[in-house]
Amino acid sequence: MGWFKRSPWLLHYNATSCNGCDIELIASLTPLYDLERFGMVMTGNPKHADILVVTGSVNCNSRQVVENLYAQMPNPKVVVAVGICATSGCVFRDCYNVLGGVDQVLPVDVYVPGCAARPEAIIDGMIKACEILEAKDAARAGRGDGPP
Amino acid sequence: MNEIYAVIKSLSIPQRMLAFALLAPLAGGVLAGIDRRLSARLQGRYGPPVLQPFFDVLKLMRKERIIVNKFQDFPILLFLIFTVFSGALFFSGADLLLTIFSLALAGTFFVLGGFSVSSPYSHLGAEREIILMVAYEPMVILMAVGMYQVTGSFRVGTIAQHHAPLILHLPGVFAGFLYILTIKLRKSPFDLSLSRHAHQEIVSGIATEFSGPGLALIEIAHWYETVLLLGMVYLFFAFNPWLALVMALAVYLLAIFIDMNYARFKWQLTFLSAWLFTAVAGVSNIIVLSLMR
Numbered sequence: 001m002g003w004f005k006r007s008p009w010l011l012h013y014n015a016t017s018c019n020g021c022d023i024e025l026i027a028s029l030t031p032l033y034d035l036e037r038f039g040m041v042m043t044g045n046p047k048h049a050d051i052l053v054v055t056g057s058v059n060c061n062s063r064q065v066v067e068n069l070y071a072q073m074p075n076p077k078v079v080v081a082v083g084i085c086a087t088s089g090c091v092f093r094d095c096y097n098v099l100g101g102v103d104q105v106l107p108v109d110v111y112v113p114g115c116a117a118r119p120e121a122i123i124d125g126m127i128k129a130c131e132i133l134e135a136k137d138a139a140r141a142g143r144g145d146g147p148p
Numbered sequence: 149m150n151e152i153y154a155v156i157k158s159l160s161i162p163q164r165m166l167a168f169a170l171l172a173p174l175a176g177g178v179l180a181g182i183d184r185r186l187s188a189r190l191q192g193r194y195g196p197p198v199l200q201p202f203f204d205v206l207k208l209m210r211k212e213r214i215i216v217n218k219f220q221d222f223p224i225l226l227f228l229i230f231t232v233f234s235g236a237l238f239f240s241g242a243d244l245l246l247t248i249f250s251l252a253l254a255g256t257f258f259v260l261g262g263f264s265v266s267s268p269y270s271h272l273g274a275e276r277e278i279i280l281m282v283a284y285e286p287m288v289i290l291m292a293v294g295m296y297q298v299t300g301s302f303r304v305g306t307i308a309q310h311h312a313p314l315i316l317h318l319p320g321v322f323a324g325f326l327y328i329l330t331i332k333l334r335k336s337p338f339d340l341s342l343s344r345h346a347h348q349e350i351v352s353g354i355a356t357e358f359s360g361p362g363l364a365l366i367e368i369a370h371w372y373e374t375v376l377l378l379g380m381v382y383l384f385f386a387f388n389p390w391l392a393l394v395m396a397l398a399v400y401l402l403a404i405f406i407d408m409n410y411a412r413f414k415w416q417l418t419f420l421s422a423w424l425f426t427a428v429a430g431v432s433n434i435i436v437l438s439l440m441r
Binding site: 006007036037038039041043044047050072 | 200203207
């Protein structure tokens with residue numbers, strides 16, 4: 001059926017991003033790129049979201065928030081790390097307060113590198129995330145803990 | 149169109165109710181899809197497919213069911229049931245007043261759903277929803293009163309087959325109803341309690357704590373509500389069914405256009421302007437009608 005890839009709702013969280021990737025993410029929703037073509041909308045609410053988009057590396061302060069957001073999202077859910085800071089920590093990885101990329105605290109499914117990640121790359125990552133979302137949904141149904 | 153009336157008349161009341169319960173979500177979902185597509189076009193975007201609302205709801209049905217407490221989904225279920233009930237009453241040609249009160253009861257359950265969780269965002273949305281209900285309810289009742297004054301009946305079936313155009317007798321009431329219709333359809337500038345666009349400000353009002361199937365129920369209830377409200381617009385032009393259908397659609401497009409062009413009002417302005425409009429357009433129309441008799 002593939003309802004998840006037709007209607008993935010995004011939740012965006014800025015862990016410690018410099019705002020570069022955030023602006024590119026917003027740009028991919030604007031008329032030029034228009035992510036809503038694929039049914040993607042920004043929700044701003046973890047309980048409605050299917051895809052958690054994290055920009056920036058995770059530090060001691062943002063760790064709790066990221067974990068909270070992830071825990072509040074209903075299954076199936078996918079994490080996308082947007083930007084090189086979110087994928088690995090980049091030049092900030094050795095800072096005393098930085099834990100590294102998002103994968104240090106959450107199971108990341110898609111990495112979208114780039115400084116800042118281009119809207120085309122972000123859209124590519126989102127489509128990839130949709131496929132993983134579908135696979136997770138199928139796996140849930142197969143395990144028998146999915147919906148009837 | 150007369151054939152459609154003939155088909156409706158040949159059905160018994162339970163059959164008419166069942167037909168509404170089955171067909172209305174299809175129409176409401178497509179209307180919601182047209183809304184999203186048209187909104188996107190107005191913003192210079194391509195927009196999602198017209199069937200997107202159905203995809204959304206089917207997806208939400210497959211999501212994990214997370215509830216904060218076990219009462220949370222119950223008021224929402226009642227919200228859906230009473231919305232369907234009021235729509236079914238309306239489209240089976242029953243009493244208009246009963247439809248309106250049943251719809252108000254549905255709205256009350258929606259507010260209770262917002263209050264049944266502990267999130268402050270949800271409470272804020274529920275409080276705003278109460279203010280909105282107080283803002284629009286007088287005008288909805290005035291509409292029924294005006295239609296009674298013209299046709300001498302509260303029965304939707306009788307009103308729909310009244311020979312004279314209601315709109316010529318009730319222009320003020322229609323204008324007032326248009327104003328509060330924007331509130332009922334949850335469009336800007338009145339989408340204070342639950343908005344698709346206000347996510348970053350108050351998260352999403354009443355829907356904050358609802359996820360998965362619960363949120364899907366809210367969406368489906370809104371589809372029914374849209375069809376019912378456009379049915380009420382239809383009544384004003386019911387002397388010519390084709391004109392009435394076109395006007396109902398035109399009103400919906402107007403609501404989308406307003407939605408795209410206005411920023412959100414504060415609740416004080418929403419409340420004051422709705423009551424002012426009700427008093428100036430609605431009440432004066434009713435008074436003139438009663439003087440003419």
